[in-house]
Amino acid sequence: MGCAVTVLALVVSSLGCSISVDSSRVQCTTTADCTVRGGAFAGSVCSSDHVCQTDPTWACLLTKRQPSSQPAPFTVTIGRIIDVVSFESVPGATARLCRKLDVACELPLSSQSVDPATGVTFSIDANFTGYVEVTVPGFQTTLYFFNPPVDRNLTVPMVTVASTLAYTSLLGALGTAPSTTRGTIIVMSTDCLNNPAAGISYSTPDGDAQSKSFYYVNGLPSASATATDSAGYGGLTNLLAGAVTFNARQVSTGINFTPISLVVRGGALSFTQMVPFSN
Secondary structure (H helix, E strand, O other): OOOOOOOEEEEHHOOOEOOOOOOOOOOOHHHHHHHOOOHHHHHEEOOOOOOOEOOOOOOOHHOOOOOOOOOOOOOEEEEEEEOOOOOEEEEOOOEEEEEEEOOOOOOOOEEEEEEEOOOEEEEOOOOOOHHHHEEOOOOOOOOEEEEOOOOOOEEEEEEEEHHHHHHHHHHOOOOEEEOOOHHHHHHHHEEEEEEOOOEEEEEEEOOOOOOOEEEEOEEEOOOOOOOOOOEEEEEEEEOEEEEEEEEEEEOOEEEEEOEEEEOOOOEEEEEEEEEOOOO
């Protein structure tokens, strides 16, 4: 179906057409006027000029991520290791840099103690795909996966970890229990302005009848919620150990984030961030 109508400076590449109109034309007085238009106007907002324009909060869902021109190696700093319950720094953490295919991290590229105040810094070569394994006595092992892949200097302000008790409580609230053969993925979704994103749903083609999605609602995990709240947190639990493809979708527009792949380890938490770039 062709696109006969156009809106100044709005290009919707995922629909295969571009839209533009005379900037003097009044299209809307509220964002709701744009929403009811549907189609190419999905997710647009009403500007001060009364024209439906791409919402900057989600504009990057319609673009490809531009690679960095920065030369390798890259400096990657993992900040404080934070207790998910107390939100305080956890002492005694060890961080290992692991290749993605090294599921058990048997051949770490680097292993360092984490300073509770300043974190830990790694040097990462070009084309690295992998994760940082964080271990702390009394806590579940956490695998932090970089998304998007590292192609520039990067600082991850913090990585949260859960005590064995907190992890058991999380799964209990979701109607399940810890397993040595199954693991959990926790994800924080952000918008194009790097703010936590509400209204994002998660799924995977690699689950089974025991796997389930969940979302945090007012700080508590819920198996009945269908999308993230304003904090942006959710995930999938009871996933068999192995490689998993993780999908995220913006419910209001139906636009999909670029899928990511990560590893689930039995009894461990896999953690990452979903960022909004189109396929």
